[in-house]
Amino acid sequence: MDLASIQALASSGRLYPAVILDGGDETVRQEASVALARTLLCAAPEEAARPCGACRGCTRIAWPEADGAPFHPDFHVLLRDRRTATSAEATKQFAQAAYQAPFEASGQVFVVSEAATLTPEAADALLKLLEEPPRQSPRHFFLLSATRRDLLPTLRSRSLSIYLGAATALDEDAVRELAEGFGGPIDRYLSDGSPVDLLLAAEALLASKGWEDPRARRPWALAAAAIVRDVGDRQRAPRARRALLDLASDLLDAPRWRVRGISQARLLEGMLARRLAG
Numbered sequence: 001m002d003l004a005s006i007q008a009l010a011s012s013g014r015l016y017p018a019v020i021l022d023g024g025d026e027t028v029r030q031e032a033s034v035a036l037a038r039t040l041l042c043a044a045p046e047e048a049a050r051p052c053g054a055c056r057g058c059t060r061i062a063w064p065e066a067d068g069a070p071f072h073p074d075f076h077v078l079l080r081d082r083r084t085a086t087s088a089e090a091t092k093q094f095a096q097a098a099y100q101a102p103f104e105a106s107g108q109v110f111v112v113s114e115a116a117t118l119t120p121e122a123a124d125a126l127l128k129l130l131e132e133p134p135r136q137s138p139r140h141f142f143l144l145s146a147t148r149r150d151l152l153p154t155l156r157s158r159s160l161s162i163y164l165g166a167a168t169a170l171d172e173d174a175v176r177e178l179a180e181g182f183g184g185p186i187d188r189y190l191s192d193g194s195p196v197d198l199l200l201a202a203e204a205l206l207a208s209k210g211w212e213d214p215r216a217r218r219p220w221a222l223a224a225a226a227i228v229r230d231v232g233d234r235q236r237a238p239r240a241r242r243a244l245l246d247l248a249s250d251l252l253d254a255p256r257w258r259v260r261g262i263s264q265a266r267l268l269e270g271m272l273a274r275r276l277a278g
C-alpha cells in the first residue's frame with residue numbers, strides 16, 4: 001500500500017490505528033506523517049476534500065522543529081530525547097495525552113519520530129497503548145523508521161506498514177566539492193590555530209544549496225558527509241580525526257537545535273569551535 005491509498009483511507013475515516021511509515025529519508029517520513037495528520041484532524045465539513053489546507057487544523061499541524069512552528073494540541077510528536085535512544089520516561093509522558101479527550105479535533109494523532117530508537121521499556125509502554133487504546137475518540141499512531149526491520153516484532157505485528165520509497169542518496173559531487181572547500185581551512189587551522197580559518201571552514205560548508213529552508217535536514221547531512229569524506233581523504237593526527245568525526249555527528253543532530261533566531265552560520269561556527277578549539 002502506498003501513501004496515496006493510505007491518505008484515501010485516512011480521509012474516509014477507515015485508517016488502521018497504528019501505521020509504520022518506513023523508507024524514504026527522514027524528511028519524507030516527517031512530511032508524510034504531517035500530511036496524514038492534517039487529513040485526520042482537518043476541521044473541514046465531512047463532505048469537503050481533506051485535508052483542506054486552510055482550516056485551523058490544517059494550518060497549525062507542522063513538524064515541531066520548525067521556527068515558530070504552528071501548534072495543534074491534538075498532534076503529538078515524540079522526538080528522540082537521548083543521544084541514541086527514545087526513553088521510556090519520554091514515551092510514557094507522550095502516551096498520557098491519549099488518555100485524555102482531544103482538545104479540539106475529533107481525534108488525536110501521535111507520531112514517534114524515530115521508532116527504531118525506542119528502548120525496550122519505551123516500546124512496551126507504546127505497545128500497551130496500541131493494545132488497549134482509549135475508546136472515546138479515534139487515536140492514530142504513526143511510527144517512523146528508516147526500515148521497519150529495525151522495529152520490535154511486537155510493534156510490527158500490530159501495525160500496518162507503508163513503504164515510502166528508497167532513500168534519496170546524497171549527491172557525491174556536492175559532497176566532494178564541500179569536502180575540498182572545508183579541508184584547506186581546517187588544515188591551516190590545525191597548524192596555526194587562527195580562528196579566521198574556522199570561520200572559513202564553516203563558510204565552506206554553507207556553500208551547498210538548501211539552507212534557506214530552516215527545517216531542511218539535507219544541507220546538514222551533506223555537510224556531515226563532507227566532513228567524513230575529508231577525514232578519510234587527508235592525513236591528520238588521531239585527535240583531530242576524532243574531533244572532526246564528532247563534529248560530523250553533531251551536524252546530523254543540528255536541525256533540532258535550529259531554534260528561533262540562531263542562523264545556520266552561527267550554529268556551524270559554534271559547533272566547529274566547540275569540537276576543534278582548545
Ligand SMILES: [Zn+2]
Binds near residue numbers: 052057
Ligand atoms: Zn483542514
